[in-house]
Amino acid sequence: MRVGIIGWRGMVGSVLMERMRAEDDFALIEPTFFSTTQAGLSAPLASHAHALICDANDIAVLSGMDVILTCQGGAYTERVHPRLRAAGWGGYWIDAASSLRMQPEAVIILDPVNRDVIDAALRRGQRDFIGGNCTVSLLLLALAGLFKADLIEWISSMTYQAASGAGAANMRELVAQMAYLGLESGAPIADADAGASILEFDRAIATRLRVAGIPVAEFGQALAGNLIPWIDSDLGTGQSREEWKSGAEANKILDRTERPIAIDGVCVRVGVMRCHSQALTIKLRRPMDAAAVEDVLRGGNSWVRVIQNTRDESMRALTPLAVSGTMDIPIGRIRNLPMGPQYISAFTVGDQLLWGAAEPLRRMLRLIVSGTI
Numbered sequence: 001m002r003v004g005i006i007g008w009r010g011m012v013g014s015v016l017m018e019r020m021r022a023e024d025d026f027a028l029i030e031p032t033f034f035s036t037t038q039a040g041l042s043a044p045l046a047s048h049a050h051a052l053i054c055d056a057n058d059i060a061v062l063s064g065m066d067v068i069l070t071c072q073g074g075a076y077t078e079r080v081h082p083r084l085r086a087a088g089w090g091g092y093w094i095d096a097a098s099s100l101r102m103q104p105e106a107v108i109i110l111d112p113v114n115r116d117v118i119d120a121a122l123r124r125g126q127r128d129f130i131g132g133n134c135t136v137s138l139l140l141l142a143l144a145g146l147f148k149a150d151l152i153e154w155i156s157s158m159t160y161q162a163a164s165g166a167g168a169a170n171m172r173e174l175v176a177q178m179a180y181l182g183l184e185s186g187a188p189i190a191d192a193d194a195g196a197s198i199l200e201f202d203r204a205i206a207t208r209l210r211v212a213g214i215p216v217a218e219f220g221q222a223l224a225g226n227l228i229p230w231i232d233s234d235l236g237t238g239q240s241r242e243e244w245k246s247g248a249e250a251n252k253i254l255d256r257t258e259r260p261i262a263i264d265g266v267c268v269r270v271g272v273m274r275c276h277s278q279a280l281t282i283k284l285r286r287p288m289d290a291a292a293v294e295d296v297l298r299g300g301n302s303w304v305r306v307i308q309n310t311r312d313e314s315m316r317a318l319t320p321l322a323v324s325g326t327m328d329i330p331i332g333r334i335r336n337l338p339m340g341p342q343y344i345s346a347f348t349v350g351d352q353l354l355w356g357a358a359e360p361l362r363r364m365l366r367l368i369v370s371g372t373i
Ligand code: NAP
Pocket: 006, 007, 008, 009, 010, 011, 012, 013, 034, 035, 036, 037, 038, 056, 071, 072, 073, 074, 096, 097, 098, 132, 133, 134, 164, 165, 166, 167, 168, 169, 352, 353, 356, 357
């Protein structure tokens, strides 16, 4: 199959390329690489047909593909997908961007959770398969056991989302902010070492975080030494678009838009490099003790890892750094809450570039080209 790959230079795309190489996916396809800025340069993996990178806006070349796999972003999808479909292109469109997710003809793909929905869509001849929001996908994977058993009445999720969730440039900016702060902190640290008060030290650092010299082009605000309690656009309802996605997308993935589970919370960007974390309050449909909840969670899928609710285990296994670059979905801090026997807390972490973005896309590609994952 001829597969056009777009967005492979970006954050999600780079991880996707790494995973496709590791799983030998390129042996199954004839890839053509596209870019909006690098057309004419050597392709990262030359196929028989295209040794050079093609122009990602060239509808005629794109139309020659059986599958288009894009992690280029929503603006690209909105510009190119309608033009391709209008030109009669009937290939499979696999996409990381959110633009098409809620379209009725699109399926949000997370096969460990909704393989039945994906298979039914393939049988019906649907052609648009879209990866879910990273935080939503990680939540559904972590709680898969409870969803399968229909034990959840509602979820409040408080997120701690990494810089990488905003893209490659944002990751660089976070480190640039840290470097700027490090360079600018020499004198205050020396003063503190020489006995200056901690309040003077704190004021000196806060001043450096607020001054014009710190790079903020991507985040619009210092993220190093700070956090940003708003992700994505403002819906004008008091809810951010990222927060809206949790309920809307999760229920579409679970194929229960007619009888939705309420999922909402506050989405927060924190100065973590990679991996999103979520603190959860869950109302169960019936009273359960924490041990029984852990048993159900363990059976959710092959990637979920229940972490013992102790200080040592939480510090060892339940941090973004512990999870970064792995397919594991640890969930811990599970305990009954004083609000009542149906309420439990949990904390989960996942690599939002792997299960949250690249992995469902490459697994969907494999399903299309080989019929299995
Ligand atoms: P990104 O890192 O900003 O990359 C997007 C594109 O930016 C690249 O394909 C590349 O396109 C261009 N680019 C320009 N300068 C670049 C540079 N210096 N290095 C790398 N690429 C550069 O975006 P992303 O985070 O991968 O997100 C892509 C899509 O996936 C978005 O729709 C996003 O919402 C979605 N998504 C992201 C995540 C996540 O965790 N990041 C998770 C789920 C879904 P050209 O080759 O055409 O220049």
